[in-house]
Amino acid sequence: WHYFGGVCGGNQLNIIPVYLNCNSWGNDFERLYEFFRNINHEDQEYIVIGDTNARTAAKQTLPMELEMDGIQFRDVRRSKDMKSNGRGNSFLQFCEDFRLIIVNGRCTGDPDGEWTYIGPNGSSVIDLCCVSPGVMDVMETFSVGCQTFSDHMPLEVKLYCRPPQMDAVLPLLPKQPWKDSNKKAYTKQLDLLSADPLSDSLPLQVAMELLTDRIIRAARGSGMDAPRCLDGREPWWDWECTRARERSFALLNLFRLSDSRLSKTAYLKQNALFKSICEKKMTEYYKSLAVQFANVRDSS
Structure with missing residues (x-):
């Protein structure tokens, strides 16, 4: 099993994507349980997210000490899927053992517990997002997305993390396509645009922006642009x-x-x-x- 780690809100945050195959669910679930037990630390936060192939309806009773704000998150879940099964009960026990909160149907971005699977054999809420309590402090939104390329809808999570230091990040310059056949036309266009030299008194950032603009305009004027579909x-x-x-x-x-x-x-x-x-x-x-x-x- 694999997971991704980083720092968010000053805490170590680990994101664990899951897929519990319906044809080998018991074995996959045991592997997930053992994996999480080995990496679980009380001083770190976790997001377990993905296709669980487990139906939990609107179940999950939260401990009394976990009080939701009642605005962004609720104590009681809602779900359009009213059915639960044995896999769902096992997954709920997993969440209870590791203090994970299912956010489907519990937050403003997904107030009704939207369908996450829509297929010819039925609809269900089997794609779940489960978080440790500390994640809720940095979770800006959670919602079930809308797409047509799969029977499963995407789970969309937006976290609020401290932005990086601006002076430590270099902006990416736009990349222009290059065609050798248009080289002469490009050179001519750039010469015309550079007829007026840039003033030495300009701030470096302003001079760079003007130079970049000339390069882009010369590329477009000489047919360097790639054909767009x-x-x-x-x-x-x-x-x-x-x-x-x-x-x-x-x-x-x-x-x-x-x-x-x-x-x-x-x-x-x-x-x-x-x-x-x-x-x-x-x-x-x-x-x-x-x-x-x-x-x-x-x-x-």
């Missing part, structure tokens, strides 16, 4: 893909608002169509490239 996506992506994706998102949002079986069926059907359109476009695009390469070889 629609929506910044793959070269095979077109408006048909965009429209299908927008319909999927609209139906997904409708289902999340209504919880109706009809809207869920419509979303799953539309999302399957969206994925098939993308698959078709991608296949056709790369087949056409193969034909073009073959024609080049034949002509030579």
